Amino acid sequence: MARIINAVDAVGQWFSVSIIGGIFRDLQPQAGLIAASGPCRPLMSAADLSALAAEALVDAAGLTLVPGAVDVHVHSRDPGLTAKEDWHTLAQGAWRGGVVAVCDMPNTLPPTMTREAVLFKAERAAASGLEFKLLVGVGAGNVNHVGELLAASDLPVCALKVFYGRTTGELMYDDLETLARSIPETCNKPLVFHSEDQCTVDCNQTRLASRLKDKDNSAFEVHSDIRSSAAAHQSTRVILEWARTTYKRPIHIAHVSTPLEIELVAEAKARGVLVTAEVAPHHLLFSTDDYARLGPLVKKNPPLRSPAELEQLHKLVGQGLVDIFATDHAPHLLAEKYASVGSSPSGVPGVELFYPLLWTVAKRTGLPFATALAMGASRPAELFGFAQKGRIANGFDADFAVLVPSEHVITQQDTVAKCGWTPYAGLHRTVDIVATWNRGRQVYSGPDSSLGQSFEH
Ligand SMILES: [Zn+2]
Numbered sequence: 001m002a003r004i005i006n007a008v009d010a011v012g013q014w015f016s017v018s019i020i021g022g023i024f025r026d027l028q029p030q031a032g033l034i035a036a037s038g039p040c041r042p043l044m045s046a047a048d049l050s051a052l053a054a055e056a057l058v059d060a061a062g063l064t065l066v067p068g069a070v071d072v073h074v075h076s077r078d079p080g081l082t083a084k085e086d087w088h089t090l091a092q093g094a095w096r097g098g099v100v101a102v103c104d105m106p107n108t109l110p111p112t113m114t115r116e117a118v119l120f121k122a123e124r125a126a127a128s129g130l131e132f133k134l135l136v137g138v139g140a141g142n143v144n145h146v147g148e149l150l151a152a153s154d155l156p157v158c159a160l161k162v163f164y165g166r167t168t169g170e171l172m173y174d175d176l177e178t179l180a181r182s183i184p185e186t187c188n189k190p191l192v193f194h195s196e197d198q199c200t201v202d203c204n205q206t207r208l209a210s211r212l213k214d215k216d217n218s219a220f221e222v223h224s225d226i227r228s229s230a231a232a233h234q235s236t237r238v239i240l241e242w243a244r245t246t247y248k249r250p251i252h253i254a255h256v257s258t259p260l261e262i263e264l265v266a267e268a269k270a271r272g273v274l275v276t277a278e279v280a281p282h283h284l285l286f287s288t289d290d291y292a293r294l295g296p297l298v299k300k301n302p303p304l305r306s307p308a309e310l311e312q313l314h315k316l317v318g319q320g321l322v323d324i325f326a327t328d329h330a331p332h333l334l335a336e337k338y339a340s341v342g343s344s345p346s347g348v349p350g351v352e353l354f355y356p357l358l359w360t361v362a363k364r365t366g367l368p369f370a371t372a373l374a375m376g377a378s379r380p381a382e383l384f385g386f387a388q389k390g391r392i393a394n395g396f397d398a399d400f401a402v403l404v405p406s407e408h409v410i411t412q413q414d415t416v417a418k419c420g421w422t423p424y425a426g427l428h429r430t431v432d433i434v435a436t437w438n439r440g441r442q443v444y445s446g447p448d449s450s451l452g453q454s455f456e457h
Contacts (some may be wrong), residue, residue: 001025002052002440004043006033007060009392010369010403014062019398022050022439027394033062043402043435050398050440060402067377067392068100068399068438069354072158072384073254073278073326075347076102077418078124080109085331085418090351091130093329093416095436095444097354098401102130103384106137106161111171113142118155125156131438133158133385135192137171138179147184158384159252163194164235174198176242183249190252190276190383193239195261196302200231212342217295219341224288224303229258232302236261240268243275252383255280255328257302259312262321276323276383281357282348284313284365285427296337296344297423300328303346318365324383325358325375327351331419349417353410355401356429363430398440406432 003026005016014030040057049058071094077085094102104125106112112121112134125132133156136149146160162179163172173179183191204226205212211222236253243251256262256277265277286298287310298304305313316322330347337344350357354376362372381390388397410427412420436444 002046002049002056002058004049004058004060005036005040006030006062007065008062010064010066010373017392019049019440022398022441023388024392024396024398025394027392044445046442048441049437063434064403065392065400066098066355066373066403067390068397068401068436069098069358069376070101070380070384070386070390071097071099071326071329071351071354072103072324072380073280074102074104074329074351075107075331076104076121076125077108077331079121083418084333085349087125087128087130089416089418090329091128093349093352094130094354095438096352096416096433096446097327097356098403098433098436099351099354100131100397100399100436100438100443101133101381101386101389102351103133103135103158106135107171111137113137113139113171114145115149115152115155118149118157122156129443131386131389132156135159135161137161137163138173139170140173141170143173143175143178143182147182147187150187150189151184157189159190159192161192161194164196164239176239177246180242180247183247188250189385190250191247192252192254194255194301195232195235195239195253196227197231197234197238200234201227204228204231213340215338215340218292220291220295220299220344221288222341223299224291224305227301227303229260229305229309232258233260233264236264240264240273240275244268244271244273248274250274250276250383252276252278252324254278255283255302255326256322257283257305259309259316262313262316266321276379277321278324278326279313279317279322280326280328281350281353281361282328282423284310284317284361285357285424294423296339297421298348299337299344299346300330300348301346314365317361318367320367320371322375324380325361325372326380327354327357329417331417333419334421348423349415349419349421350424352414352416353422353424355403355433356406356410356431357424359403359431360427360429398437400437401433402435403431404434406430408432
């Protein structure tokens with residue numbers, strides 16, 4: 001057991017807490033900095049708190065400790081696409097970002113659509129040391145079996161991913177009636193929707209086809225015209241209505257990109273629909289104005305929205321109307337990205353910057369730190385089945401990240417993802433992560449910068 005003293009939480013409250021067998025115990029508020037009674041070691045030099053001797057006292061010296069984050073939207077690319085990313089580099093990136101657990105999307109090779117594919121991916125993931133759960137994908141070929149996969153207690157499956165709009169070939173499904181019948185009534189794991197209306201997208205694509213061969217940065221703006229806000233609105237409306245009238249179990253809308261969708265989700269909640277919504281950092285930190293500077297590097301599905309929509313998104317996120325913040329970490333190689341508008345793959349990395357991006361989002365939207373922490377740690381843990389994660393509280397896994405204020409700018413050197421680049425370079429960061437701990441064991445140790453400073457709250 002180790003007892004940490006002189007820790008500060010994200011809202012400035014001092015506390016002490018014990019770690020026994022990798023679990024938080026005996027959390028106590030402190031009135032302020034206290035002197036250690038007896039020998040005491042600094043937090044930053046202890047590599048394994050869960051293994052320290054019973055009386056060990058560890059001094060956090062006023063450092064800010066936040067819960068280890070849970071990123072419920074990452075693309076490991078492993079198996080099958082490991083030139084872009086793999087479980088080992090994903091783990092390094094996650095820990096650097098203050099993330100201790102991830103939920104991985106099914107569009108790998110093979111796609112995670114069968115028991116065999118789940119077990120194969122799980123073995124690779126487990127070898128990385130990163131805690132994880134997997135989403136299973138649905139298509140016409142496996143819709144009759146997804147219920148079994150969700151219900152299987154021996155599989156690390158947290159949710160079903162429904163690409164309601166076509167983004168990844170065979171992993172596409174839009175027969176909601178059949179889907180409702182294929183999920184057991186007792187299943188409470190969420191159905192996670194990628195929500196873009198295919199008809200609208202196809203129509204726009206036909207109309208704008210002549211512009212898909214362009215390669216210059218500004219040409220990428222057409223991607224936002226093709227995968228229009230109207231496509232997202234239409235799809236989310238249909239899904240919410242189906243959830244209200246037919247499905248009546250938990251659903252989750254991934255990477256909501258438009259203000260109207262946040263309002264639609266809020267209305268649905270008020271009518272009793274079991275729906276949660278997620279936002280991704282790129283949709284909150286970039287707009288269509290950024291295509292001129294970044295072009296293919298910010299090509300995403302759903303795409304970036306107009307500056308006016310971004311402003312409105314900030315307002316709604318700042319009001320706490322969104323449940324979850326997740327990075328949608330989706331690495332591609334630069335050589336793949338720098339192609340024409342039509343052939344450049346959609347996706348950007350982000351997990352290695354989880355807390356810096358979340359804190360920047362909080363600052364820009366006016367979101368209180370406590371709400372930001374709920375969006376990045378406790379809510380995703382609750383909704384995706386990590387019962388003991390997401391809080392610094394008695395009985396929870398001793399997962400935490402140590403944050404210090406930062407004057408730094410994000411650089412390409414902050415990238416851990418195997419793809420080797422980040423679209424966020426140049427963005428001012430308000431926090432650096434100096435260490436991440438998972439179940440009382442240090443999994444990341446960063447540059448030792450301005451330790452001991454406290455936040456302005
Ligand atoms: Zn994604």
